[in-house]
Amino acid sequence: MIYFDNAATTFPKPPSVIRAVQDAMTCYGANPGRSGHKMSVQTAGQVYACREKLAELMGAPEVENVAFTQNCTHGLNLCIKGILQQGDHVIISDLEHNSVLRPVDTLAQRGVITYDVLEICPEDDRETLSRLEKLFRTNTRLVAMTHGSNVLGIMTPLEKIGQLAHDHGALFLVDAAQSAGVVPIHLEKMGIDFLCMPGHKSLYGPSGTGAVVTQKGELLRTIIEGGTGSVSLESQQPDFMPDKLESGTVNTAGILGLGAGLEFITKTGMENIYRHEIGLVQSLYDGLSQIKGVQLYTSRPGLGRNLPVLAFNVESLTGEETCAKLDEVGFCLRGGFHCAPLAHKKMGTLDRGMARLSPGYFNTPEQVEIFLREMRKIAANPGNGR
């Protein structure tokens, strides 16, 4: 089995992550932040250590700027629904995942907000920004933008978008689902008000982890309230971070695993990981572009411009059919619409979807060669799908 589906979740996890989860189950099994016995306080110390590491990695000035979530979608919902009020206007991009599109569209369908979709120009940041400028209204409250497409790997000019948002008095929310742990992100320097990420993708944590990183937690109305282990005699949710956004027991084992994932990234070097992955994507692109019957949808991925994600199709096959054929010979890819209908609409693939490659740190150039060999066979004889 060769796993090329790291954009969905990273696999395998580093051994240290697996060990950390095991340690959590055997040594740090208490509920952190609830009791006063030694194991509870020690467990809380481990959770705090992960919080510290994530704050540092994301350029958050204070540890309490980090609130753990179940995944990126959870964090995005907390922020989008926590910020927006009746009459607000929102700008999103045409690359957004359903985790941004759906909460925004749901609020619009309910008549709470209106929104516009910015057309991203992959090769022309200036044009993207010029189009964005035209979308602002007096009531634009939020710009919610992906850092990079989960389908196409295209990165958005984040800092300039954030600057424009602030120039117009809007808040800036970033969906870093595909970029957290891949490319440097700095909350303060990039002018990000709300940064949402999963723990289980390029941060190498287990599934069931994620985070919201923000200095503006006080602006959020809560959509989930409950036990926080703090100020329990008050019937109101705490107004301070991270407790405000962390109701109920956190995924302790997951968070400890995430902490080990963050250490792995720091020790290995984020740039080393990114260069390795982009190198593999470039080899895949170069190889696929030589195969008759294979269609690619972006220009050659480049360092600093793209995330390590590549979408393609084989003539006469849907994206799902291509991935099914690849699954038969041991390759793990995701086919279909990737929970990103706007991206598929942009690329004209609403009728067939795409197959998506997302190599990870543990993939090798040899695996890329094996993949390309199989792709030559499939493209030469696509048949009628599965």
Added chain:
Amino acid sequence: MALTTVIVSSITYAMKGQRILANNGFGSYVDRDIKAYGKYGCGYCICITSGDPGRAVELLRAHQIKIKEVVTG
């Protein structure tokens, strides 16, 4: 010497406060808030074990640690 206990809002602030104190040469540990139990509901405290407690509390306030109460003894 009577123990100085700094009651804070949450476990996160307790841990953060302990780190700040340790980085500045103060000894402390985190414990469940039992000194003022019932006053603030569930909470945690930082018990200062070495160093001038007055300076320790000033340091915590300077780092925006949300302090509910300081209890000595």
